[in-house]
Amino acid sequence: MGNRREFRWGDAADEDEGIEGVLPPTQVIGPDEKGVKIIIEWRKREDGAKVKVTTTVRVKKQVKKLNPAVVRRRSLKKFGDALGQNASDNLTVVSTEEIFLERTRPAGQQGQKQEEKGAELASLGNASLIVCRTCGKKGEHWTSKCPFKELVANRGFNIGERPPGEEDLGTASVGPGKASYVPPSMRGGKQGDGESMRKGRDDNSIRVTNLSEDTREQDLQELFRPFGSISRIYVAFDRDTGLSRGFAFINFVNREDAVRAINKLDGYGYDNLILRVEWATPRTDRA
């Protein structure tokens, strides 16, 4: 393909220099009206010492008359994510806002449609198919940029690794020739070691109470998805009034994910209420 030093996404993620290895950003001052530009950059010498390099250059005089509003904006102080960046950096930031679409059919009937979509994407040569392996969102961000990174930092596997039993339901891989269905009974990785199939058949169901009245399935999906694959979300609505009864059930594919969700989210402030998250009593265990 490319001849020489070609940029690859993998390289960016692999160069794990850590916080200490990061040098202060290059700063560019000017050019002023005389065409003088000052570049202050930091470099690392062979022996590891950081050196500050200041370069003063005279650039070609500005030919084009700039919009005065633009000129004024350039002298404004930077803030937020733009701090420490300069005009040559890519200042476009991936939005972390989650937008969920209303589902028009019950969950059980989605498999078919999902497959069609997969075929569609595959026929497009899956040119821009980005799937975050932390939160599962498609086309939004790379795993390393996941807004949920912190929240999920202490899961049982490394971020970037595929969590056990991840290929369920809508998350099924759409890559060419990669689609492989794993039945629910086979999900969850390590099968026979007793850990995942202890205590009979439970569906890793957790109960969430003290929800605000307007909490809906989408809100819970957003809140719980970072911990692992969710197989079902049920929000208890009153049949007559249509209002939320203030509790819901979330089923995780993997029990360990449910454990972490309980530990992290029980007592979590949500919608000005304190959530209560605990194991649900399986329906079958009640009279």
Added chain:
DNA sequence: CATGAGCGC
């Protein structure tokens, strides 16, 4: 505060 829907061949 609170423990889910359906039961069809």
